[in-house]
Amino acid sequence: MKNLKFAYILPAIALFASCSKDNPNELEEIDNAELTEIAVNEENIELASPDAGRVAEVYFAGQKLPVEEFNGEYVYQGDILLPPDMVSKEEVKVVFEKDETPSTNKSVGRTSGRWPNNTVYYAIDGNLSDQNRVHDAIRHWESNTNLKFVQRTSQSNYIYFVSGSGCSSYVGMIGGKQNITLSSSCSTGNTIHEIGHAVGLWHEQSRVDRGNFITINYDNIQSGREHNFHTYSQQGMDGKEYTSSLDFGSLMMYGSYSFSSNGKPTMVKKDGSTFNVQRTGLSTGDKTGINNMYPYSGGSSTTEPVYVNGQSYVIYGITVLRHNDAWYYYHRVYGWREVVTRSGYWYYK
Numbered sequence: 479m480k481n482l483k484f485a486y487i488l489p490a491i492a493l494f495a496s497c498s499k500d501n502p503n504e505l506e507e508i509d510n511a512e513l514t515e516i517a518v519n520e521e522n523i524e525l526a527s528p529d530a531g532r533v534a535e536v537y538f539a540g541q542k543l544p545v546e547e548f549n550g551e552y553v554y555q556g557d558i559l560l561p562p563d564m565v566s567k568e569e570v571k572v573v574f575e576k577d578e579t580p581s582t583n584k585s586v587g588r589t590s591g592r593w594p595n596n597t598v599y600y601a602i603d604g605n606l607s608d609q610n611r612v613h614d615a616i617r618h619w620e621s622n623t624n625l626k627f628v629q630r631t632s633q634s635n636y637i638y639f640v641s642g643s644g645c646s647s648y649v650g651m652i653g654g655k656q657n658i659t660l661s662s663s664c665s666t667g668n669t670i671h672e673i674g675h676a677v678g679l680w681h682e683q684s685r686v687d688r689g690n691f692i693t694i695n696y697d698n699i700q701s702g703r704e705h706n707f708h709t710y711s712q713q714g715m716d717g718k719e720y721t722s723s724l725d726f727g728s729l730m731m732y733g734s735y736s737f738s739s740n741g742k743p744t745m746v747k748k749d750g751s752t753f754n755v756q757r758t759g760l761s762t763g764d765k766t767g768i769n770n771m772y773p774y775s776g777g778s779s780t781t782e783p784v785y786v787n788g789q790s791y792v793i794y795g796i797t798v799l800r801h802n803d804a805w806y807y808y809h810r811v812y813g814w815r816e817v818v819t820r821s822g823y824w825y826y827k
């Protein structure tokens with residue numbers, strides 16, 4: 479429900495976020511003992527690479543996004559990979575005029591896909607070190623949610639656990655083989671987090687309603703890393719929430735000092751207090767959210783999605799808003815316009 483008002487004021491949110499840089503930072507200096515504790519705690523957050531990549535701007539899901547680029551891969555929010563066939567350096571037309579023929583050289587496939595029948599297929603690269611991390615993480619998911627993980631035989635959509643320079647994953651089932659990378663420093667907890675992305679979870683601090691729970695101190699964020707603190711709406715993503723409030727204990731939440739440039743907190747609770755990174759296991763809130771996304775099916779197959787008025791969804795690669803049982807797309811020049819789908823493409827009505 480919260481989604482409704484945010485969906486309608488999408489451009490206003492971006493404006494508000496840039497203004498919030500002016501928030502006074504009145505937190506006192508922290509001593510060295512605290513800094514050591516912070517350093518240890520912050521080692522728990524996931525990064526696709528320990529080095530900062532080149533910051534580039536790309537178009538994804540009809541929105542311009544700042545990302546870090548590593549060897550041609552686009553990494554968003556530290557450890558989220560964007561599917562290369564959906565990313566473009568030039569602005570891509572995502573909605574066409576009524577009589578226009580879409581160019582077919584650009585995929586606008588779905589994002590944030592759910593795994594059908596609550597079943598996630600996977601394979602593990604033979605060279606991946608400490609494969610017990612993967613087995614333990616999978617066992618944790620199976621014992622706490624309605625998801626099943628099945629070793630892939632010939633299925634075309636599956637997660638491939640492979641070693642890499644850090645911990646990273648795509649969000650949701652993207653179709654085909656999708657990597658979860660794990661360097662030797664990624665723990666079982668980090669692996670549970672990356673699987674969380676692969677089954678459709680974004681970072682908890684990206685919730686559209688996070689302003690009710692936390693204050694972002696933009697002045698303390700490492701330069702070029704501000705995009706780690708964008709909300710779903712600012713990312714051009716589906717802003718649907720599966721739980722009613724931000725969960726500080728979530729396995730998908732960063733800590734107060736994540737991406738700090740100066741040892742001061744980048745995020746604090748509304749009362750000014752700080753919070754730690756939790757990477758032990760899924761929180762009660764995580765389990766509630768996941769079970770809303772993947773309800774117990776009793777073995778039956780998944781049904782057609784039900785679209786709720788006032789909610790936004792990512793369909794065929796763009797974020798669209800359901801309103802009066804029709805679809806609307808926000809264009810930065812035209813504003814809201816009604817759109818319809820035909821053969822996997824969006825058209826203005």
Ligand SMILES: [Zn+2]
Binds near residue numbers: 524675681
């Ligand atoms: Zn992550």
